[in-house]
Structures are given as structure tokens and as C-alpha cells.
Amino acid sequence: MNIHKTALLFCLCSSFLVSGCTAIAVGSAATTGVAIAHDRRTTGTVVDDQTIELKALRTLYADDSIRINTHINATSYNGVLLLTGEAPTEALRSHIIRQIRRIPNIRKIHNEILLAAPSAVVSRSSDAYVTSKAKITLLTLNHIQGFDPTRVKVVTENGVVYLLGLLKQHEVNPVVETIRRVGGVQRVIKLIEIIA
Numbered sequence: 001m002n003i004h005k006t007a008l009l010f011c012l013c014s015s016f017l018v019s020g021c022t023a024i025a026v027g028s029a030a031t032t033g034v035a036i037a038h039d040r041r042t043t044g045t046v047v048d049d050q051t052i053e054l055k056a057l058r059t060l061y062a063d064d065s066i067r068i069n070t071h072i073n074a075t076s077y078n079g080v081l082l083l084t085g086e087a088p089t090e091a092l093r094s095h096i097i098r099q100i101r102r103i104p105n106i107r108k109i110h111n112e113i114l115l116a117a118p119s120a121v122v123s124r125s126s127d128a129y130v131t132s133k134a135k136i137t138l139l140t141l142n143h144i145q146g147f148d149p150t151r152v153k154v155v156t157e158n159g160v161v162y163l164l165g166l167l168k169q170h171e172v173n174p175v176v177e178t179i180r181r182v183g184g185v186q187r188v189i190k191l192i193e194i195i196a
Helices: 003-019 021-038 042-061 066-069 090-100 123-140 169-180
Strands: 073-077 080-087 108-115 152-156 160-168 185-189 191-193
Touching: 021 185, 042 066, 042 080, 042 090, 066 073, 066 090, 066 152, 073 152, 073 160, 080 090, 080 152, 090 108, 123 152, 123 160, 123 169, 169 185, 169 191
Parallel strands: 080 108, 160 185, 160 191
Antiparallel strands: 073 080, 152 160
């Protein structure tokens, strides 16, 4: 990795850690326009996905039993909702799914919530670093005809990388194999939808 990419990665990670949620909110608003320009989803679907994520987080944080006892992330792409994180009991994990199912416009839910105590901040920071490295590594696939790395949503939880997106068949294997070689990746789970 050259010095410019390393510096960019350091700045992105530093600003995320220092600025907290405000950076996420501002960054999301600023990048939405850029994302839509390259996205294979319609503008309406992009907005629906953001709405699903916000409603999921609101649902999770409004319930004390979930907020206090778990660590859950909700990621929506093309109406497919990925739930990752940890819940200490099956009853609590099932309760989360029941609450989330009430949210409209979700086509499918991938329940990847582990039965475990909530992960430590160190583990979450490591996952954020793996996600950043994976996204930067996707930039090396510029030789694939029509490929745009912003069309791949990368989510990391406990070293497991989940890949979402709308990709053409010839794009899928190079993406998966490239991500598998990123340091810190324990396993890759492909939730990509293939398009014509």
C-alpha cells in the first residue's frame, strides 16, 4: 500500500474515532449523493435502505432489554437487512427479530447475531480497521470491466466479513477472493445479489 493510501486510511479512522456519531451523520449525508451516482439501486431504494437502518436502530435503542444487554448492527442493502452482533440468549435474539420484522420494506433478514456477550470496544475497533482495509483493497480491482468498488457494502463483525451489493456474475469471485486475502479476515460470507 503506498503512502497516500495509508495516510488516507489513518485520517479516515482517526476522524471516525475522534468525531463519533456526528461524523457518521454528516458523512452519510455527504456521501449519499456520491453513492447514488454510482449505485445500481434506484435513488428510492437507497433512501429506503437508509430509512430501514435508522428505523432498526431506533427500534433497538428504544427497547431497554436490547440496548443494555446486546451489541447489534443493522445494515440494509436493496431491502435485505443484515443483523450482526451479539445477544446473550436465544430469547433475546428472537425478541430482536420480532421487533425488526415490524419495519416496512424489508424483503429479507439475514440474522447473523451470535449468542454471546456483547463484544469489547477493542474487537469493534479491529473490525472497523478490517472493513477499511477491505474497502481500500477493492480499489485494486479496477481491471474488471464495469466494476465500481462503491457497489460493494462491506460489514465486519468478529473478523467475519459480510459482502452485500448488486454485482454482475464476473465481478463476484474476484471481489470475494480479494477480500479473503485481507489481513484480519477470518471468513467471508457472500450476501451479494447477482444481476444480469
